[in-house]
Amino acid sequence: GAVVSQHPSWVICKSGTSVKIECRSLDFQATTMFWYRQFPKQSLMLMATSNEGSKATYEQGVEKDKFLINHASLTLSTLTVTSAHPEDSSFYICSATPPGGAYGYTFGSGTRLTVV
């Protein structure tokens, strides 16, 4: 079945540094991937849509200069949190849809980011 791998699973970084999170579709090509953010005890909120070979589409209120998204290949999208601050601490999850159908998006296992 379709598998989306996300790395790292958790990361701790110092305030002011940047962190890169990878999202890979392991057995299918994904022209579009999605990045979500989840605060504790809350639901997932879509941050941006990552498009292979073009600029990402950001949801209202999401700072594109802070959350850099690169979708350089059909199997990899990266989210870079730049100049991270403690309020960026959250659970970040990516998803992708295998080609050919809306079978339900496949989600990665998530990345727990803690900024200290």
Add this chain to the structure above:
Amino acid sequence: AQSVTQPDIHITVSEGASLELRCNYSYGATPYLFWYVQSPGQGLQLLLKYFSGDTLVQGIKGFEAEFKRSQSSFNLRKPSVHWSDAAEYFCAVGASNTGNQFYFGTGTSLTVIP
């Protein structure tokens, strides 16, 4: 505007008891409806989905859900809950016309007591 409502923030059931998690949606077009489960610190696992056809859909782990257009609902059910079912459950509606984006409900946390 699209929205998903899960009225119950937290539910506690006894092991072996039946379960129903409620989900209501607001959507202008034909909805694609999904239920996901999330264990602590984990990603989301698809339980089941509805696109069209039979309004009662079967999923994994013994779950089922029924789409009721007249009530704009897609409630999740399980006849007999197991302790391992304790988790967070999210209902989501997908945009069938664009193929993009999910709108998630706020989730229902399920506790199972022995």
